[in-house]
Amino acid sequence: MTIPRKRKWWAALVAAACAGVAALAVAQPAQAAAGFTVSGTQILEGNGAPFVMRGVNHAHTWYASQLSSLANSKALGANTVRVVLSSGNRWTRNDAADVSNVISQCKANRLICVLEVHDTTGYGEEAAAATLAQAVDYWISIKSALDGQENYVILNIGNEPYGNTNAAGWVADTKSAITRLRAAGFAHQIMVDAPNWGQDWSFTMRDNAASVFATDPNRNVVFSVHMYGVFDTAAEITDYLGRFRSAGLPLVIGEFGHLHSDGDPDEDTILATAQQYGVGYLGWSWSGNGGGVEYLDLVTAFNPAQLTTWGQRLFNGANGIKATSKEATVFGGVQPSSPSSSPSPSTSTPPATAGCTATYAATGSWQGGFQGAVTVKAGSSAITAWTVNWTWPNGQRFTNSWNATVTTSGEVVTAKNAAYNGSLAAGASTSWGFTASWTGTNNAPATVSCTAA
Known part of the structure; x- marks a missing residue:
């Protein structure tokens, strides 16, 4: 089995009003020191130490036997891994026992674990996609695996939860998902992916981020954009990241690559600007891509000794993982590059x-x-x-x-x-x-x- 092909984004980046910056701003109250929290644009650990994600995506739900990928990505300098899970709506469900094991392996390898439900990918345009409400149902059903792991786990509600059809629906559905998770007792930091297959070319997430953030009574939401062909110029990248920075809201680049079928991402600017602004990034993906996007593999056949061109760039290049990653202080805070x-x-x-x-x-x-x-x-x-x-x-x-x-x-x-x-x-x-x-x-x-x- 191979990872389902990453969807093409044919829409061009549209113009937006500068007034979006003012609409983003929102006051953020002080947070209790329990698990990851937010302070302005920063992600903080439970002890208040800033944490900047430097890591990879791993397709666990399709390659459940490849848990050694966690240790191997850590060995190359990663401090975070974003783990692909399935709610059972489209692929084989990852149950609570499996998720508990994944978290245990992340902790054993001194990695922060971002868990995401992939079944939501492209809802509204992809007929088989699950809703964000169904993703929340899944999280509630495996809550026992997540309780007490707030210092190690960030909950990414659903991957790319809207396609290009009716992307505006993302706002209400995301707010509802956050509200339901908090009502169910989840204290974890919550990450939300953008619509438009994650690329937010309609700026739906960007222009509504403040109101979505304010929906959370814990004020502990992080926004995630996926940078592929829509982000093929330096101006587009710096403008998008800069808007969140100006608004004082936390953003990570939850996925990105060096090439894509919808255009050629400017990975050099992505990496440089992320480092300049203290924005976390997670490259897609460790290994196992298929359907014509095998070039997004960071290593060949899950072998860490066979870095691809993309893998060499992400791990060993300028502003890459090796040069900028710092281990979470909950594990000791080692900086591999220093x-x-x-x-x-x-x-x-x-x-x-x-x-x-x-x-x-x-x-x-x-x-x-x-x-x-x-x-x-x-x-x-x-x-x-x-x-x-x-x-x-x-x-x-x-x-x-x-x-x-x-x-x-x-x-x-x-x-x-x-x-x-x-x-x-x-x-x-x-x-x-x-x-x-x-x-x-x-x-x-x-x-x-x-x-x-």
Whole structure:
């Protein structure tokens, strides 16, 4: 089975009045420190620490056996995963036991879990789509799995809950859904997706966000836009994100890609502006896309060692996950991109050699574990293959690795290039990464050597 094809959005981005900014603004009361809350444009953890989502979408309901995808996305730096669930209206229902297990796996992998019902996708235009009311029925039916998880779980009521037909109906239906969830006792932060297949080209969500937010007695609603072909220019992206920023309302980019059948999203501006404004983002999607949009896979065949072009961009590119992600403080608050968060010393760079050099760095650390990166650089001549060696100084042990074939013999580590990253031009470099365990001390290897062919 493959993920159903992401729907095309043929409508062009329409003009809107600047008065929308004033209509968005709304006062927000102080919140109790229980689970995620909202303060202006920021998402806060229960202890008041700001949290910015940096993560991926994972199609759990169609690939229930691929729970290792959570650990693998974490290993690449993600701090959040948006998990696709089904209410049973269109696909096989994910019951309370399954959802409890998903939450447990998210917590074990130190990931914040955004749970969404996918059955609502394209309601009004997609005949099989469920209503937001049916999505609420589902959440109420599995409430036992969610109670007490407010520090770890954000509830995304329904994916892309309206197509392009009668998008205005989104306002009343979303307000009703929020009201029903609160009446049922849900204290979680609630995320709402935009209509127009998530892209809000009609600005229905944007221009009604203030009144939707005010509907929630907890004032704890986050808005989610999906950026595909509608957002193919820098002006469209910066204007949309800027409107929510000016209005003081919280927004995340719940889905986006680097290509799409309805146009070519400007992913560079999406990532740069999200970083500038402190807006969270979740790339679509880890793996398993079909129906002609396989290019939206971040890794091939669920293999974290096979990053696609899109995966390389999202995880390793400018303003990407590796460079900007910070772990939730409920797990320790590790920032994978910051060597200063790792035990010291955390880096090891050997003298230059004729063939290649290798630089080791611990890029993030938590109690009992850490993440590392090794950069291999060719010398004055091109190389066709490389091998990196070191000896662990403190009994560290690998738990995962990617972009290299790693073997160990006791403390001795040997890492060889993957099939796709062995050939390097003179002066060019490539990187591979890993997670490992440590106890007591986590010093960098004294010597890291590289030999080339």
